[in-house]
Amino acid sequence: MKLLGRIARDRVALAGLLVLAVIVLAAIFAPVLATYPQDVTTYHTAQRLLPPSAAHWFGTNQMGGDIYSRLLFGARITLMTAVIAVAVSVLIGVPIGLVGGYWPGFVGDGLMRVSDVFLAVPQIVLAMAIAATLGPQIQNVILALSLTYWPFWARLVYAETRNAKNEIYVEAAIALGVPPWRVMVLHILPAIAPSLIIRTSIGLGGTILTASALGFLGLGPPPPSPEWGRMIADARAFLPGAWWNAAAPGIAILVLVMAFNLIGDGLRDVLDPKLRGQARAVAAPAEDEAGD
Amino acid sequence: MTSESESRLVLGRRELALGAATLSVAAATPALAAGTGKFITANNNSYDTLDPHVVFDIGRIASRLNLYDALVRWTDDPPKLNMWLAEKVDISPDALTYTFTLKDAKFHDGTPITAEDVVYSMERILALKKGAYGLFSSVVKPGTTKALNPKTVQFRLTSPYAVFMAVLPEMWVVNSKMVRAHEHNGDWGAGWLARHEAGSGSFRLTHYDPAVGFAADRYAAHFMGWGPKYLDSIEFRGILEVASRVLGLEKGEFDALDGYTPYDQIKRLRGKPKVKILTEPSLRTMYFIIHNRRPPLDDVNMRRALCYAFDYNGFINNLLDGSVVRNAGIIPDPMWGAPKDLQGYTYDLDKAKAALAKVKGPMRTLTINALGGYPQSGQAAELLQSGLAKIGVKATIQSQPWPVVAARLGDEQKSADLIPLWRSAYFADPHNWTGYIYNSKQIGRGNLSFFSNKRFDELTDKALVLVKQADRQPLYEEASRILVDEAAGLFIYNTNYYGAFNDRVQGVRYCPIADAQDMRWQWLA
């Protein structure tokens, strides 16, 4: 709560937080808020490609589905994909990074070499290969994103853990004979938590972009799923006539990702007082951009 | 359509005379003859191969039609069969021997086209077992085609085959010397011919990049001669995205689009200053291929349930704005052999549920494989999926480019349950829509539905042996009724052809076979 209060003082971050809250609420209450909740699977072919109006706020698509309603249900897919994929990759990557950073010799090197292999190719390329192999389904998209994203976390935590290990309080704990897992969980993890939280916010935005690109390329959840990337791909055949068809999901992606990025920026200012100092100003953004 | 092969022969001679007349006009008035520049077509498929003997579809027909010639060729609407490389054909009374006399014609490298080349081309089709193989495999055996002399080639069929002349336009003649020189490990030059050209067609290949398309220059010495105006060069680009094709045409970057432009875009283009739309009745039925062998689709009640669950009216009148007409069966209604009183399925969820209740086997999620680059195919898939959801049947849709879908067709394990696509006219004969795609002998070749029905096989076999249209027609009508009753496929509509062109384009000769992609007739004003 204290954290929220502090973020609230940063106007830009506050804006991001508000936008995110609106989108999350819209996704949760999609069945209530949607004007035509059945339009995800049912079509009204007589009402196709209608421009935005009082009846259809964002117009209708090529099958006669209400775009506003589909957008709300699409938000569920997008948020779920991003949250699960980031959570899974954090759960894989953080322990690996902790262990690697704690024993930086043979173990750490080995683990980092494994993550290097994954990092040797842009994330979307590997994710495409995995998603295509397993078949275009939402769970496969999530799996592909998780499998390709954990090394970023491993790398980050590895570096932070190595730094944290030289801090006096950690050295003291080790000298006092505290078991390694307790040092990692109780002493090191809290120390690196701020940068993890910042990265999570920005990572969620990046993951949404990657997931929607997979959807755009036809590797996302199959029709009639109102996944935003797919909605844009489907809308292309009717451009430039039915522009609203492609405009709404594109703006939705932009707004949602921007919200996550702004929150990330705000969190950095609030959470990581060290970053206020000049010495690490260069290093700080280096952490967040790597996740995109 | 003529009813007998004998009168076809006469027709052929008349066409020949016309061709010769054109030639002499062109030769006599060289001053008027003029090249009119380069013509770019934006096509919805890429050209992943140029080998004329490995693909057999409309999406990639431009490379075959413009770079190669065959003994005979379809032109115009209604389709006419013309003598092409052949000067005449003698058909034996038992309809088993076809003897063709060749015209004086040369390949692009200057070598004269001989009977040897024709024999090699037929043997190559039979050996590669791809593309139009299924059209010939049942009646032409390897080694039976003979070159009697350099100008005469003879085909010996194993049984009468009423459509032999009609399917011959897909037997593209390749330069046997050139292809032989590039054979590698007995591959019939397949590796080389996929990327190069060894033909005699109206245009000569200049550029080919599978990622972009192909370009060709006019072959001035083509044996058919040239009209007073012609194109200097042509280019076909594979562009998967409809919006890019349409925008490009509007801006004048392209001169023509493929024949599958969505009607929404056609409507938009109608008002545009630099664009003209050509509308012609066509012979192309849209339908879903149903995998008739894979449970539960092997149960006729399941297939009927599918046919009752598709919103024909919503698709034809709303999604396509009435630009096409309902076609109850698979044979296009304007074609002879299509029963005029055929009752098709209607969108009736009660009947669909009733049929579904009779299905014995266990239910499962059905797979629909839509064609990327063809928005209609995806829309039909989504509409069926939505109808099926209403009767409690789940279906998933996967969308892939046509060459990818095509590579899997006919594979009993890998082919999807349902594929929304078109049956175009490859030859103007009911066999194109019936025997070739549903006779059980064609399973793994033309029959991509794994449909097998004894009575249907009898009818379509018999229709191929008979010669007179009047005798064949009732057989095809009965066959067509069987397909509907058995719900062998989900038949939707017969299309009109909507060709979008730059308004400078002149001389287009539309033919339901190959749309308007035979470029030798066209020029730019």
Add this chain to the structure above:
Amino acid sequence: MRLLGLIARRLVWVPATLIGLVVLVFVISHVVPNDPARIIAGENATTAQLAALRHQYGFDLPLPEQLLRYIIQVARGDMGVSLYTQTPVAGEIWRRLPATMELAVYAMAVAVLLGVPLGVAAALRRNSWFDHTLRVLTVSGLAIAAFWLAILLQLLFAMWLNLTPVQGRVSDFGPSGITGFYTIDAALAGDWSTELDVLRHLALPVMTLAFPAMATIVRFTRAGVIGTLGSFFVDYQRAMGVPWRVTVWRYVLRSALTGTLTQIGLVFGNLLAGAVVVEAVFDWPGLGQFAVNSILQSDYNAILGFTIYVGVMFIVVNLLIDVGQVLLDPRGR
């Protein structure tokens, strides 16, 4: 010596990383349930033909043996034959590589040439309207979906303003030349109308790719310059009476550039990733389009080959950046 040592240390790990990459991709692609022999054989293959093909391509061998053979083959620079087009994968990749590299290089150039000055300017005028406008732009640059931006630009510049072509790399089939970079080949041939045509085709895909890349660079440069400006070193220079302009140009910029350079590798990776979708939108005949097609065609060899090539490019670029960094910053890391 220090430099050589660094390069040597990095080089030692390159083969290990590459082998790991081959193993990784091999594992992914062999989970594919499709039968690769069927794709090669075509629609009408008999069971015997399929068996023969499986044998010919080694699909009937145990997976570890297939993997070992593949690693040895790759080590010789042979990526195998595309299962779909029957042409060598390495050849196809080399043919398409210039298209993607040309795109990436121009996008990188635009991003750096615009991004660095803008970032410096924003830092020097912190919290001005200029800084705020730029912040909005960069935040949206990092949040916009590349494929959506591509479509927007296509509608805006190709359709409404009619300034650029809709798609493709060149109107014709491009100039023939040794580099495969059409801009260079056309210039070498002195063919200026083609040069112009190529540039017009490049404009939209380059803009699409450069926008997010530029946003990243602006942010880094800005943060880097602000950081340096606040350091004791700058205070010291000021105290010593070194003119402000000299400090900025000679010291602040240099250290900011070093920071930016570390990001080039990252930006390059993002450019390659972006190229996949951008090439799909603009029908750009490059590696991205090749990757998308290969995946749609379940073409193992092509997917493997593409991933390995991208991996190699990536590793090389990162190596070059490390070297560049040492050169720029003598203290090393």
